[in-house]
Amino acid sequence: xxxxxxxxxxxxxxxxxxxxxxxxxxxxxxxxxxxxxxxxxxxxxxxxxxxxxxxxxxxxxxxxxxxxxxxxxxxxxxxxxxxxxxxxxxxxxxxxxxxxxxxxxxxxxxxxxxxxxxxxxxxxxxxxxxxxxxxxxxxxxxxxxxxxxxxxxxxxxxxxxxxxxxxxxxxxxxxxxxxxxxxxxxxxxxxxxxxxxxxxxxxxxxxxxxxxxxxxxxxxxxxxxxxxxxxxxxxxxxxxxxxxxxxxxxxxxxxxxxxxxxxxxxxxxxxxxxxxxxxxxxxxxxxxxxxxxxxxxxxxxxxxxxxxx
Amino acid sequence: xxxxxxxxxxxxxxxxxxxxxxxxxxxxxxxxxxxxxxxxxxxxxxxxxxxxxxxxxxxxxxxxxxxxxxxxxxxxxxxxxxxxxxxxxxxxxxxxxxxxxxxxxxxxxxxxxxxxxxxxxxxxxxxxxxxxxxxxxxxxxxxxxxxxxxxxxxxxxxxxxxxxxxxxxxxxxxxxxxxxxxxxxxxxxxxxxxxxxxxxxxxxxxxxxxxxxxxxxxxxxxxxxxxxxxxxxxxxxxxxxxxxxxxxxxxxxxxxxxxxxxxxxxxxxxxxxxxxxxxxxxxxxxxxxxxxxxx
Numbered sequence: 001x002x003x004x005x006x007x008x009x010x011x012x013x014x015x016x017x018x019x020x021x022x023x024x025x026x027x028x029x030x031x032x033x034x035x036x037x038x039x040x041x042x043x044x045x046x047x048x049x050x051x052x053x054x055x056x057x058x059x060x061x062x063x064x065x066x067x068x069x070x071x072x073x074x075x076x077x078x079x080x081x082x083x084x085x086x087x088x089x090x091x092x093x094x095x096x097x098x099x100x101x102x103x104x105x106x107x108x109x110x111x112x113x114x115x116x117x118x119x120x121x122x123x124x125x126x127x128x129x130x131x132x133x134x135x136x137x138x139x140x141x142x143x144x145x146x147x148x149x150x151x152x153x154x155x156x157x158x159x160x161x162x163x164x165x166x167x168x169x170x171x172x173x174x175x176x177x178x179x180x181x182x183x184x185x186x187x188x189x190x191x192x193x194x195x196x197x198x199x200x201x202x203x204x205x206x207x208x209x210x211x212x213x214x215x216x217x218x219x220x221x222x223x224x225x226x227x228x229x230x231x232x233x234x235x236x237x238x239x240x241x242x243x244x245x246x247x248x249x250x251x252x253x254x255x256x257x258x259x260x261x262x263x264x265x266x267x268x269x270x271x272x273x274x275x276x277x278x279x280x281x282x283x284x285x286x287x288x289x290x291x292x293x294x295x296x297x298x299x300x301x302x303x304x305x306x307x308x309x
Numbered sequence: 310x311x312x313x314x315x316x317x318x319x320x321x322x323x324x325x326x327x328x329x330x331x332x333x334x335x336x337x338x339x340x341x342x343x344x345x346x347x348x349x350x351x352x353x354x355x356x357x358x359x360x361x362x363x364x365x366x367x368x369x370x371x372x373x374x375x376x377x378x379x380x381x382x383x384x385x386x387x388x389x390x391x392x393x394x395x396x397x398x399x400x401x402x403x404x405x406x407x408x409x410x411x412x413x414x415x416x417x418x419x420x421x422x423x424x425x426x427x428x429x430x431x432x433x434x435x436x437x438x439x440x441x442x443x444x445x446x447x448x449x450x451x452x453x454x455x456x457x458x459x460x461x462x463x464x465x466x467x468x469x470x471x472x473x474x475x476x477x478x479x480x481x482x483x484x485x486x487x488x489x490x491x492x493x494x495x496x497x498x499x500x501x502x503x504x505x506x507x508x509x510x511x512x513x514x515x516x517x518x519x520x521x522x523x524x525x526x527x528x529x530x531x532x533x534x535x536x537x538x539x540x541x542x543x544x545x546x547x548x549x550x551x552x553x554x555x556x557x558x559x560x561x562x563x564x565x566x567x568x569x570x571x572x573x574x575x576x577x578x579x580x581x582x583x584x585x586x587x588x589x590x591x592x593x594x595x596x597x598x599x600x601x602x603x604x
Contacts, residue, residue: 006440127586128529128579129579129582130533130578132536132537132541132553132556133575136556136563136571136575140572243443243444244445244447244448246448247445247448247451248447250451251537251541254541265455266541269455277452281452285444292443
């Protein structure tokens, strides 16, 4: 709560004192009188603590003001874009977790094989190539050179109630492959390396030797006895790096012209559309904090040794 | 003195480690190109009198439509790709080194204060650090730069530093907590040394090695971040050369088959990051006594 309050205050301060929103709203060619009208209409003439209290009160009611550009509610504008970002992030998390853990296990079981060496070299690439460049290289390969996948956009979507989904059409699924791979890339490499490090440590523990000597199948030993203990820190770190995921979703959406929240943020930055930017920041802060608390609880639940009072 | 340095363990292990040498060599070449870009580059891509729009979108020299005066081709404004890469490296390295130095100093100060004094000060610094960390450096830098109205190299450096001091503070705090327990700190206190003297003469030198490793790793991260920010259009302004910006411009031309505008700056960026990573891997192994014992 304190953090959210601090974030809102900082946002507000910075916006109030960098640049003049009146100039933005009224346009460069407005007369002095028109500017004065705008100033009063948007409450910009009152002392700043009154403005902040007003802003905070409205924020609690879910009212973040109207976009300067489109005159639509800022929160509505962002929420309309939410499904696109959510589907992209969900697919990316799914890919990075499943592929990262699977490859990490393969590498830790047979560390000297050719496949493992290839995987490790690939993961080094995943860490050394910035996300945006990776995305463009995908486009050059699959969209320009091979012409297998569409280079940008979200494709055909289906509207279900307030939710617009791209999962239900073949075109939509084709469109999500490259953005999701791009977004998953970095996290995949990190999760792979974490799983590998954890597995190598756990596989040399006494209880694993016991499990082997009991004659259990290798699947049971590796998945039930070893992997379970490795997954706790892996999931925790994946959850805690959620901020990174949001950041890279902005990058990915910009490359693929994905109609999500990140793209909206960039457009709003270029148009100096303060209400939308503030709403985005507040929402990102809220989501990140919620995920952090969730991870803490999950961690305590998975590991009974830890207790919160 | 020089003889002593040449015979030290550090130099010995460096000379024997081929990947560390390769990384360092590449890095030196890149720094050299960046420093002397105005002499080495075939042209100055940001000097309006030498840039001709009629030279725009030319292919690399070995292709049919290419010309020898532009070895790696030109971009949409008629700037030579090779020259722009050299000047772009200058921006990358300048931002990278400035951020690493400034944010490590900030991190050292906050981390030392928190670790040494503890209490409310420590709690406050570490809570702030947790929050910044949860947002992640990349997101915070994008948001900060989105808020700033005027952008230049130094606002980029400032934004990344605000987001980036946290790792240093955490690392230094950890090692200060460890060093603080040693008998020589108690001895220094007993002999009446001032806090300031204890911090800088006794605590800091012993807490520094992990920071050097972090700085080397961070340099690669910051250079990638600067490229990302410039690619998104919230980094350095269009009037400054930058690898990220080049890739962002080139992206619009890949559908027309003009790959050189993306691929050359992209490869330069990757090579630069790999070179730094090779070097920092070696540094990490050298500076980590626990690893040395194990091998």
